[in-house]
Amino acid sequence: MKIGNAYRFAPVLAAAIALSACNQSQQAANPADGAANTAVGAHQDAREDIMHDWGAASKEMNAMLKDPSSFNADNFRAAAKKLDQDAWVHFPAGSEGGDAKPEIWQNPTAWQQEIDKYKQAVAALNTAAQSATSAADVQAQFNDVGASCKSCHQQFREK
């Protein structure tokens, strides 16, 4: 395990978490009404709830990695597992809005690439977490997940 290398990515992670501040302010801007609007609102709420969970779980894991003496394998595993939720089903065509950029629906290939990157990083983190006994065992995988959050937000999320 290359510990020295791992910390190189800490700023990426800090940025990903800084982007996590939750912002519901654009919810009211939906022009549509009736049943369609309810469905769209439900998707927006659901995906924002999941992302919000991810922000909290990432913060919890990051705290353990910043202070390795506080590393708790069970808690880390539980937090890593929370990242394995299907947020993507809540971005159907027609659910534009919130802080989701229109590019998600305009460039589905690039969007799917970011999703795949995220899924791979999360799978690797969960695998590493299964046998981890210290922060060093999951640091690199956690950094990869943080980089994936940040990369997608830069392209597809309104600041």
Ligand code: HEC
């Ligand atoms: C493939 C793209 C993608 C990935 C990967 C991704 N996000 Fe997001 N995230 C988004 C989009 C798009 C939004 C805006 C959704 C909206 O407002 O409808 C968002 C919103 C959020 C929000 C704000 C939620 C709210 O309450 O408004 C948080 C927090 C968040 N993401 C955290 C994370 C974390 C932490 C990770 C990594 C563990 C992550 N995201 C991975 C695309 C992504």
